[in-house]
Structures are given as structure tokens and as C-alpha cells.
Amino acid sequence: MTTPPDRSVVTEAARRRRRPTKQGTVLSEALIVETALRLIRQHSAAALTVRRLGAALGADPSALYRYFRNTDDLLLAVADELIGQAWTGWQPTGEWRTDLRELGLRMHAAYQQHPQAAALATYRVTGRANEARAIETILGVLRGAGFPDAEAVRLYHGFVDLGLAFAALDAAGLALPAEARAAEREVWDHTYSGLPAETHPNIAAVAGLLRAEMGRSAYAPTLEQFLGAAEARLRVAGGC
Amino acid sequence: MTTPPDRSVVTEAARRRRRPTKQGTVLSEALIVETALRLIRQHSAAALTVRRLGAALGADPSALYRYFRNTDDLLLAVADELIGQAWTGWQPTGEWRTDLRELGLRMHAAYQQHPQAAALATYRVTGRANEARAIETILGVLRGAGFPDAEAVRLYHGFVDLGLAFAALDAAGLALPAEARAAEREVWDHTYSGLPAETHPNIAAVAGLLRAEMGRSAYAPTLEQFLGAAEARLRVAGGC
DNA sequence: CACCTTATGTCAACGCCATTGACCTTGTCC
DNA sequence: GGACAAGGTCAATGGCGTTGACATAAGGTG
Numbered sequence: 001m002t003t004p005p006d007r008s009v010v011t012e013a014a015r016r017r018r019r020p021t022k023q024g025t026v027l028s029e030a031l032i033v034e035t036a037l038r039l040i041r042q043h044s045a046a047a048l049t050v051r052r053l054g055a056a057l058g059a060d061p062s063a064l065y066r067y068f069r070n071t072d073d074l075l076l077a078v079a080d081e082l083i084g085q086a087w088t089g090w091q092p093t094g095e096w097r098t099d100l101r102e103l104g105l106r107m108h109a110a111y112q113q114h115p116q117a118a119a120l121a122t123y124r125v126t127g128r129a130n131e132a133r134a135i136e137t138i139l140g141v142l143r144g145a146g147f148p149d150a151e152a153v154r155l156y157h158g159f160v161d162l163g164l165a166f167a168a169l170d171a172a173g174l175a176l177p178a179e180a181r182a183a184e185r186e187v188w189d190h191t192y193s194g195l196p197a198e199t200h201p202n203i204a205a206v207a208g209l210l211r212a213e214m215g216r217s218a219y220a221p222t223l224e225q226f227l228g229a230a231e232a233r234l235r236v237a238g239g240c
Numbered sequence: 241m242t243t244p245p246d247r248s249v250v251t252e253a254a255r256r257r258r259r260p261t262k263q264g265t266v267l268s269e270a271l272i273v274e275t276a277l278r279l280i281r282q283h284s285a286a287a288l289t290v291r292r293l294g295a296a297l298g299a300d301p302s303a304l305y306r307y308f309r310n311t312d313d314l315l316l317a318v319a320d321e322l323i324g325q326a327w328t329g330w331q332p333t334g335e336w337r338t339d340l341r342e343l344g345l346r347m348h349a350a351y352q353q354h355p356q357a358a359a360l361a362t363y364r365v366t367g368r369a370n371e372a373r374a375i376e377t378i379l380g381v382l383r384g385a386g387f388p389d390a391e392a393v394r395l396y397h398g399f400v401d402l403g404l405a406f407a408a409l410d411a412a413g414l415a416l417p418a419e420a421r422a423a424e425r426e427v428w429d430h431t432y433s434g435l436p437a438e439t440h441p442n443i444a445a446v447a448g449l450l451r452a453e454m455g456r457s458a459y460a461p462t463l464e465q466f467l468g469a470a471e472a473r474l475r476v477a478g479g480c
Numbered sequence: 481c482a483c484c485t486t487a488t489g490t491c492a493a494c495g496c497c498a499t500t501g502a503c504c505t506t507g508t509c510c
Numbered sequence: 511g512g513a514c515a516a517g518g519t520c521a522a523t524g525g526c527g528t529t530g531a532c533a534t535a536a537g538g539t540g
Contacts, residue, residue: 027517050498060519062500067517071498127427132440135432135450139442153449161458165405187367192375200372202379209393210375218401225465267488290527300490302529307488311527483540490533497526504519510512 024058029067032057033081036074076126084130086110092137096145097227103138104163104223111167112217147234155230162226166219188214265298269307272297273321276314316366324370326350332377336385337467343378344403344463351407352457387474395470402466406459428454 025031035056040048050071054061068074086106092099125131138159142152193211197204265271275296280288290311294301308314326346332339365371378399382392433451437444 049496051496061498062520063518065499125424125427125431127431132431132435132443136440136443139446143442143445149446150449153446153453156450157453157456158458158461161406161409162462165409165458166401168408169401169405184365187365191365191367191372195372200376202383203372203376205383206379206389206393209390210396213393213397216397218398218405221398222402222462222466225469226462229465229468289525291525301527302491303489305528481540483538485536485538487536488534491531492529493531494529495527498524500521500523502520502522505517507514507516509514 027057027059027063027067029077032064032067032074033077036078037081040078077128080126080128080130082110083107083126083134087130087134087137092141096141097231099141100138100159100230101223101227103141104159105220107163108166108170108217108219111170145234147230151233158226162219162222166217166222170217170219185214267297267299267303267307269317272304272307272314273317276318277321280318317368320366320368320370322350323347323366323374327370327374327377332381336381337471339381340378340399340470341463341467343381344399345460347403348406348410348457348459351410385474387470391473398466402459402462406457406462410457425454 032053036048036053039053039056050061050064054064057063064074068077086109087103090103090106093102135156138156139152142155143149147155188211192203193207195203195207203210272293276288276293279293279296290301290304294304297303304314308317326349327343330343330346333342375396378396379392382395383389387395428451432443433447435443435447443450
């Protein structure tokens with residue numbers, strides 16, 4: 001009756017210790033996160049299960065619990081990795097509007113590139129290294145631009161919320177089951193394309209335009225509005 | 241070997257026919273949706289399972305499949321019901337800015353009131369009656385305001401996307417497991433409240449303000465920005 | 481009235497899921 | 511060499527959505 005295994009996050013000592021192989025692969029936190037991200041990209045976020053991830057790694061599913069408390073913990077790590085990937089190579093220009101726009105679009109692009117992974121954006125606080133770096137940088141851009149602290153925090157919050165909100169939406173619209181994507185268009189065509197003008201005159205009048213607009217993201221224009229409003233407030237606040 | 245049951249959506253003829261009771265309750269699409277919404281409100285969207293819903297109705301879980309193809313179909317119906325509830329009692333004022341603001345805030349309030357149900361906002365096209373009414377109304381407000389069709393559709397799309405995006409975000413932030421809500425705050429405190437100023441000077445400088453801002457929604461101010469930008473474009477487009 | 485059809489309920493089973501306790505293996509330190 | 515612990519496997523548990531087979535009762539038709 002040995003004491004039950006701890007099954008908690010891998011410790012410092014653990015990392016220094018060697019790890020025996022499995023029938024093939026050598027596990028590590030980085031490899032697991034990487035593989036999870038690949039699985040999500042190739043299939044969908046819903047398709048990421050402990051069992052499948054284990055299989056993809058050539059390991060027993062239960063082995064993952066040596067590295068992550070549970071699947072939620074694992075997803076947090078994957079989300080943080082995604083943040084990190086979006087920011088690699090970025091350099092501040094010193095012009096806050098340019099910087100914020102670039103950062104917003106980068107995050108958005110990251111989620112569009114891995115639309116299947118955008119569902120992870122719903123994990124708002126990962127509490128991990130890449131997220132901390134992101135927060136620090138955005139706050140630095142805003143405070144460096146001359147916004148007073150209270151204003152900078154409000155804007156930080158608005159900026160991040162905007163990005164996360166659209167990411168979350170994209171997650172729903174672009175990602176989930178991959179066959180539901182087609183189904184959504186089909187539902188649209190089935191339901192709305194032929195609505196009679198008597199009952200739904202406005203829909204009938206612009207049905208074609210509506211259909212063309214479907215699936216596009218409103219993030220970029222909304223981000224511009226956000227930046228414009230921020231600049232207006234900066235001018236009022238006396239920065240210049 | 242009778243032919244396999246159809247298990248498809250309840251037909252017209254079906255609705256006209258009577259339905260035998262169960263040990264207590266009499267099922268109906270409306271009752272099921274209603275009960276599902278109650279369950280979601282009382283617990284969480286994740287807690288809504290076919291089995292639990294069946295139990296709450298006093299029926300066998302499999303009975304639900306006489307009314308809905310699958311859980312996705314059921315959730316679509318619940319989402320549409322939520323739309324309907326948000327719109328009941330609303331009357332247009334004739335002033336498009338007022339109308340849009342009111343509609344946006346109503347939808348947002350609906351999701352905040354049933355934060356657990358906001359996850360359903362991720363179902364973007366329900367293809368049901370309430371959604372059709374909502375689209376028709378919003379388009380009517382915009383076209384009535386004098387926006388040309390193409391512009392009206394773009395604005396419709398931006399308006400709806402904005403609402404859905406923040407609803408989806410709220411779903412993640414406010415809703416999901418009810419114990420994760422507290423966990424998120426804890427992660428924040430644990431990770432960010434004590435970051436040293438040497439490595440993260442900006443976070444350290446405004447940690448208190450950040451903490452106070454947590455959990456607030458940026459929807460309302462963003463909606464105002466949206467309305468302002470729309471008005472500016474209307475003036476340019478020649479409406480007045 | 482009996483009878484057939486059909487809507488709508490139950491029951492039992494399938495295969496998938498996350499998670500965990502018990503065990504085994506193997507490298508490292510004393 | 512022996513103890514320890516990290517990190518792997520295996521088997522089991524309980525929950526999930528879904529479905530096929532069956533049961534039952536209302537209505538329409540003769």
C-alpha cells in the first residue's frame with residue numbers, strides 16, 4: 001500500500017531526473033503540448049481527447065497525468081503555447097497605435113490559422129509565462145504612450161477583451177466540428193435564402209448580400225474603431 | 241423486424257396527434273426546452289446532459305430523441321428560445337441609434353442573466369423562428385435609418401458579431417464550471433499579484449487596478465464606439 | 481366494435497470519454 | 511547494494527450520447 005502517487009504538476013526535481021522511454025517515444029511537457037496542438041490543427045479542438053493524444057504519442061493515456069493535473073490543465077498549457085507562437089518575432093515600433101494594431105492582428109491571425117484551436121481562447125487566464133509576457137508588453141505600450149495608469153488598464157482590458165471575444169466567436173464559427181461548418185451554411189441557405197418578402201421583407205431584400213457576408217470576421221474594423229477612440233481620449237487627456 | 245424508428249424531428253402530423261403520458265409528465269418540445277434552460281440556469285451549460293434532462297423531466301433520456309435529432313439540435317432550440325426571451329416586449333422607437341443600443345444591451349443582458357447559457361451564443365445560426373425575427377428587425381432598423389443596402393448588411397453583421405463575440409467571451413469567463421470562476425481569480429492572484437517589478441514592471445505598477453478590472457465586460461463601451469462610427473458613416477453617405 | 485397505424489414512451493446495450501489506484505521499471509544517490 | 515522516486519503500464523469505474531428493439535395507447539377506418 002504505497003502512498004498514492006502525487007499526479008501533480010511535474011516538479012523541479014522531476015525535470016532534472018531522466019525519464020525512461022516508452023515503446024518508442026520519450027514524453028515531456030513540451031512534446032505533449034506540441035502534439036496536442038498538432039492534433040487540434042489537423043482535426044478539431046473537440047477531437048482532442050486524452051486517449052487520442054496518448055495514442056498519437058505512442059503512450060498510455062494515463063501517462064499524461066504525470067505531466068498535467070487534468071485535461072483543463074493541459075488545455076491551459078496549449079493555449080499559452082498558442083499565445084507564445086503568436087508573439088514570436090514581434091518587435092515594438094514605438095508607435096503605440098501601430099503596435100497595438102499589430103499585436104491584435106497577430107493574435108487574431110493565430111486563431112484564424114489554427115481556427116480549431118481558437119476555442120482555447122476561452123481560457124482567459126492561463127497563468128503561464130507567455131501570458132504574463134503578453135500582459136506586460138501591452139501595458140508597457142499603453143503606459144509608454146502616455147496614458148495615465150487607470151486609463152491604461154481600462155484600455156488594456158478593452159483591447160484584450162475585444163481580441164478574446166472575437167477569437168471565441170471564431171472558435172464557434174470556424175472551428176468546432178468541421179462538418180458543422182458546412183451544416184451552418186446549409187441551414188442558412190435552407191432557412192433564409194427563400195424567406196417570402198411578405199413576412200420578412202428586409203431579409204428578402206438583401207439575402208444575397210447577407211449570404212456573401214457570412215463567415216467574415218468583424219474583428220479588424222472593430223479594432224480600428226477601438227484605436228481611434230483611444231487616440232481621441234489620449235488627446236483629451238492632455239498627452240498632446 | 242419492424243422498420244427502424246425514424247427518430248427525426250417531430251412532424252406536422254405528430255403534433256396533431258395526442259401523446260401518451262409517462263410516469264407523471266407529458267413531454268413536448270416547449271417543455272423540454274424550458275426545462276433545459278432551467279437546468280442550465282441553475283447549474284451550468286456543461287451540466288446539461290441528456291441523462292440529467294431526462295431525469296428532470298421524469299422521462300427516459302432516450303425519449304428526448306423523439307423531439308430532437310441530437311443534443312446539438314436541442315441546444316439550437318434552447319439558444320433560439322433565449323433569443324426570443326431577450327426580445328419579448330421590445331418596441332422600436334424609430335430612432336435607430338436608440339433601437340440598436342437597446343437591442344444590443346438586451347441580448348447582452350440575457351446572456352448575463354443566464355450566464356450559464358451564454359455558451360449557447362456560440363451557436364450562430366439556429367435557423368429558427370426567433371432568430372429570423374431578430375435578423376429581420378435589425379435589418380429593418382438599419383435600412384429604415386437610411387443606410388444603403390450594402391452598408392446596412394455590413395453594419396448588421398458587425399453589430400451581431402460584436403454581440404455574439406462578447407457573449408461567447410462571457411460564456412467562457414462567467415459560466416462554465418462555476419468552481420472554475422473562483423479558480424480563475426485564484427490563478428490571477430497566485431500568478432500576477434506578486435510579480436516582481438524587475439521582470440514585469442508594468443504589471444507590478446498597476447496590479448491593483450488590473451485586479452479591480454477583472455471580470456468586467458467591455459461590451460457596452462465597445463457598442464457605443466460601434467454606434468458612433470456608424471453614425472459618422474451615415475452622415476458621409478448623405479443621409480443627413 | 482375490432483383493428484391497424486402511428487406517435488411516443490421504455491429498456492438494454494454500445495462505444496467513447498476522463499480519471500485513478502495498483503503495479504512495474506529504471507536511473508540516481510547514499 | 512539498497513532505497514527512493516520518476517515515470518511508465520494496466521484494469522477498472524462511472525459518466526456520457528446514441529440507437530435498436532420493444533411496449534402502449536390514441537385515432538381513424540371498416
